[in-house]
Amino acid sequence: GAVVSQHPSRVICKSGTSVKIECRSLDFQATTMFWYRQFPKKSLMLMATSNEGSKATYEQGVEKDKFLINHASLTLSTLTVTSAHPEDSSFYICSAREGGRDEQYFGPGTRLTVT
Amino acid sequence: AQKVTQAQTEISVVEKEDVTLDCVYETRDTTYYLFWYKQPPSGELVFLIRRNSFDEQNEISGRYSWNFQKSTSSFNFTITASQVVDSAVYFCALDTYNTDKLIFGTGTRLQVFP
Numbered sequence: 559g560a561v562v563s564q565h566p567s568r569v570i571c572k573s574g575t576s577v578k579i580e581c582r583s584l585d586f587q588a589t590t591m592f593w594y595r596q597f598p599k600k601s602l603m604l605m606a607t608s609n610e611g612s613k614a615t616y617e618q619g620v621e622k623d624k625f626l627i628n629h630a631s632l633t634l635s636t637l638t639v640t641s642a643h644p645e646d647s648s649f650y651i652c653s654a655r656e657g658g659r660d661e662q663y664f665g666p667g668t669r670l671t672v673t
Numbered sequence: 674a675q676k677v678t679q680a681q682t683e684i685s686v687v688e689k690e691d692v693t694l695d696c697v698y699e700t701r702d703t704t705y706y707l708f709w710y711k712q713p714p715s716g717e718l719v720f721l722i723r724r725n726s727f728d729e730q731n732e733i734s735g736r737y738s739w740n741f742q743k744s745t746s747s748f749n750f751t752i753t754a755s756q757v758v759d760s761a762v763y764f765c766a767l768d769t770y771n772t773d774k775l776i777f778g779t780g781t782r783l784q785v786f787p
Contacts, residue, residue, distance in 0.1 A: 592775070601764065601777045602718075649716060653775075661708075662775060664718040 561585055562654050564665035571642055572673055579637045579668045581652030587632035588654035592662060593625075596649040608635055642672040675700045677767050679778035686755050687786050694750045694781045696765030702726075704770035707741065707748045712780070713761040721763075724748065755785045 561584040571577045581591055590609050594602040608614035608629035616622050624646075626638040635654075639646050649669050653662035676699040686692045698707065709721040722732065724741050732739045736753045752759055765778040 599782075601779045602775075603777075604774055607774065651716075651718065661706075661720070661723055664710075664720070666715075666717040669716070 560656075560663040562588075562652065562663045562665040564650075564652055564668050566668060567666060568669045568671075570671045570673060573643055574641055576638055576640045577642055577670060579639075579650055579652075579670070581635045581637070581654065581665050583633045583654040583656075583663070586654075586656045586663075588635070589632065589657045590655045591629055591635035592653045592655075593627060593635075593637050594651045594653070596651060596667075598649075602651060605637075639670065642670070644672045646670065647672045675702075675767055675769055675772055675776045677765050677776055677778035679763075679765055679781050681781045682779070683782045683784070685784045685786065688756060689754050690785075691751060691753050692755050692783065692785075694752075694763050694765075694783065696748045696750065696778060698746050698748065698765070698767045700767060700769050702769035702771050706768045708766040708768070708775070709739065709748075709750050710764045710766065711761045712764060718764075721750075752783075755783075757785050757787055759783060760785045 563582045565580045593605045595605050596602045604617050605620045606614045606616045606627050608627050610629050610632050614627035629635040649667050651667045652665045655662050678697045705726045707724045711719040729741050738751045740749045762780045762782045764780045767776045
């Protein structure tokens with residue numbers, strides 16, 4: 559149980575385009591989803607927290623208009639990187655939590671390369 | 674402020690050696706959770722353990738063991754008789770009741786050579 563999927567696993571896009579990453583909880587309802595970013599050989603940094611049906615809460619320094627997060631259902635959250643630039647290239651990982659203080663279950667990650 | 678420090682950036686050992694990965698945390702909250710995750714080259718985070726602040730009992734799971742000491746704010750992880758498959762980056766993380774977010778350490782890259 560507690561499986562989280564991400565799609566796509568890898569994506570290459572051109573500078574200036576937008577790319578959407580999906581995060582799905584497959585066997586539970588996720589009231590809260592988290593998005594992390596990880597640069598090569600670096601730690602995971604929380605970008606934002608999203609609760610189903612409400613606006614995401616972004617961490618300091620994360621541009622809301624650049625990284626659009628939608629958590630429209632209890633099993634799906636999406637991260638859209640708008641007008642991508644090479645510096646947005648990174649490994650994006652989502653996690654999902656069923657409720658309360660349950661632990662987070664992590665997706666396999668999406669490697670984004672912007673050329 | 675919450676903080677997790679993993680002072681060891683990289684560790685190299687030979688198979689069958691024991692290895693301990695250090696983790697020191699900072700928080701003023703009295704209720705918190707500590708975690709260890711493994712990240713193999715594939716990138717997917719593998720959950721290893723979660724420990725709450727009220728449970729200082731050490732834990733053993735196969736070749737893995739964890740030593741939680743509140744007095745030194747440490748949550749160290751030991752792999753006994755290491756194997757090549759243990760090669761990965763290991764992250765220690767902290768989640769406090771008040772902040773409700775995972776704070777990761779910088780990770781320790783473990784290389785186990787045959």
